[in-house]
Amino acid sequence: MKKILCVLLAVLFVTAFWGCPLWAAEKYPDKPITFVVPLGTGGMTDITARLLAEKFKAELGQPVLVVNKPGANGLIGIKYALGQAADGYTVIVSILTDNFAAPYFQEVEPLNIKDLAFIGSYMPQERVLFTPPDKPYKTFQEFIDFARKNPGKISVGSGAVQWALEVVKSIAVKESLKMKYVMFKSGGEASTAILGSHVDACETGTGTPAYQAAREGKLNLLVNLGKETVPFFPQTKNLKQLGYPFYTIVEYGMAVRAGTPEPIVKKLTETLKKVSQDPEVKEKMIQMGLTPRFLDGKAFEVLIQDTVKSVPELIKYNKAVQEG
């Protein structure tokens, strides 16, 4: 009896162990794909990833599972994904521009562009500086003047994007302002803070509760920290227009591990393009205040390169910042 058991055990062990590629991938995909979201469940990335996952499933005919691996501004999830096989079955869905910027702020080893093969991006997000309507300053210029006359009084919050806060600091450096800077854990938390007037101004992204409140007139928009137009607020200027040296680039996209076969990357890009241009997807995103926009792998990589170039410069520039 024991002998039979041992043999059975051995067989089980061996077959499970080899995880063998007998079922070779002639046609991609022939097994479920995993979307790795290196950010928390319920956040903007997670929700859009799940929306896309559903559509990818319809297009590719295989289930798409979404796995959250949050932490360290996305580094944990990305490192995890890079440790998987480069076979196209593990796809990173994230704010890749921010993931590349984060290590510089945390003073850790930065990610290497060459480690990833970029599939494409599906959505830019603008980071906007909001302020409650009862403040004495209603426009960006008034805000700067007020801050200059009242050094050390203004508090500025951030919805968990260090880069955006640093861009605000760079404005302060350029205009010689002295302000107080506070970081919040999420766009939601920052929204509560600004709606309750616990800070004087706050940057957070489109799609967050603060943004939705602004659409109803509960908050004023001072300036867009990015370089494009803000949906529903075409009159808000952005930092690039105004001639400031730095601005945020927040782009949501997908990537796989470098070394993934070309045809698979191409197939994923095509699928992303098709899905992000799907009318239902577009409609849902626009209603949320997001801008669906597809950029292919190459264009996305260019954005990342811009990021990697400008962030260290931003950090150097900000050494002159005065904190209240």
Next chain:
Amino acid sequence: MWEITQGLLSGFDAALTPLYLFYALAGTILGTITGVLPGLGPLGAMAILLSFTLKMDATAAMILFAGIYYGAMYGGSTTSILLNIPGEAASVVTCIDGYQMSQKGRAGAALAVAAVSSFIAGTISILGLTVVALYLSDIALRFGPSEFLAIGVCGLMFLIRMTGGSLLQSLIMTLIGMALGTVGIDFLTGAERFTYGINELGQGIEFLPVAMGIFGIAEVLLSVQGKEVPKSARKVRLRELLPTRKEWKRSIPSMFRGSFMGFFMGLVPGPSPIIATFVSYFTEKRLSKHPEEFGRGAIEAVAGPEAANNAAVGGAYVPLFALGIPFTPAMAMVLGALMLHGLTPGPNLMKEKADLFWIVIASMYIGNFMLIVLNLPLVNVFVNILRVPQRTLMPIIVLLCLIGVYSVNASLLDLLLLAIFGFIGYVLRRAGFQVAPLILALVIGPMIETSLRQALKISGGNLAEVVFRPICLSMYVATLLCFTVPLVLKWIRHR
């Protein structure tokens, strides 16, 4: 008032369709399953179903999610009572006395009281939701970093004094919990703290592996050791399944107190529902005629906190509907579902799509009702789980803990933490320490630190500005009174 009644009636009218009833039922069943299985929880269930809900209409999705949330809350209590394994932080306090009751053969009574408690709490909180959402939605906005600090600090005071026994031991457990909470990448500056080069520690030590370890695995270890009372193998009589009349009498006031506490704390951002559970425990202990039973199986200690954690669910929906701000990850999921259906919650939603609001409210009542209908008969089934011989049950529990923890973040580190904290929990409990404060401090500690630093930053280092604000001050004073008044009274009596 009339407006509310009208709204409710129209809501019920629309909600009592077979389709919506089906979703309510499906949600509660699914929620209960995920609540019972360690790890997954309401957040996981909602995340998985999110894409599935795209094919439904918004109302159906909301009903489904509400069912899941309530179901999971209840399922979590089941494992707390039967196995001493908390499904989430809000169930930890239920473990303390609930499990003790179970050890004494009163598992059925505990489960029944928990079920009824949850039902009453759910009803009260939904009623509250209806009223407050329309008129008092701005309350949540008054809470900024200084206020969160106040909540955290006051909650901590209650936490330390909550469990009986040595104050020093309780304090040590709390401090250790807070210390563990500091591990990880410092959110405000990006610096690495206590990570020693292990990348995965960057996200910090999560609640789940520690809770499953300290409660679940340690429990298994203690059973093996033979230090736990062997579970009764004889068939449980119906009489024992239900609470006695005396037990009912003692629980009912606790249920109401817990409901109100839970609801109001649920309105406020952060881990307030968790804090509500131990404030409730503390209150019940102070008000009870049998305080010596607390920690050994007092029925009020199950009724109060259970009501609190269920009522907090309703409370948490208020800021979501009224302001569009989610205060917990699960609410963020609900928000996501709404947004994917093209609805943006906020004051506008209440006015424009009032019918959606009322249908959802009505379904929450229905879901709550279904829970009790579903779960009271199941008490018998659940209690019989305890009759499974230990040698089979324990390995199953360990496996479920392992898989459950893995299913959340696919993290091998989490699994190792599970084993490590299993050992630590075993050692601590054998030494007579109460571990509940440790795990709760792990959750609250970071909130306190973050709020403190944010508040000081905003005020420019001015501590007075942080403390002397109306809401904060009232909380500090109230807490201080809670602690000093009994002492003063005792002193007067001695004179």
Next chain:
Amino acid sequence: MDRKTYRKQIIISVALFGFSLFYFLSTLHLKMGTPRNMGPGFVPAMLGVLLLASTAFHLIRVYRALPSGEETERSPEEAKNYWAVAGILVCTAAFPLILETVKFIGSTFIVGFAMLLLWKPRNLLFSFLLSLGMAVGCFLLFSRFFGVALPSGFLEQLLFRIGA
């Protein structure tokens, strides 16, 4: 309390104190900042100090409570139980270590079977089937029904296809 309990309490108190010391020392090379701009080390340092103080107090208190009574001999029954406790801990810790290589079903089966064996089962075959059932059942439940991504190898993919 008796000698054995006393010894146990002392060891644990020392361990707690040791942990506090370790924690406090670790906070020293973090930036403290100022009260107005608290660095990452400020709050941990405060916690460290409080921990040192409280665990020190506790150690002193335990030390002062002198033991009395006989040294009770550990029964063989108890010793066996300690091995079982260790066994379960090893199984639990082993799971993450083998999960990636042996994949889900294999690891679950191995760990489950090992634990069942620790309890001296009467029926070996039953334990075998139970562990196998658990492994496959959990895989199907979590992977197919809940959509959780579990480490998959040959066996898992086979099951996935059958399920699909």
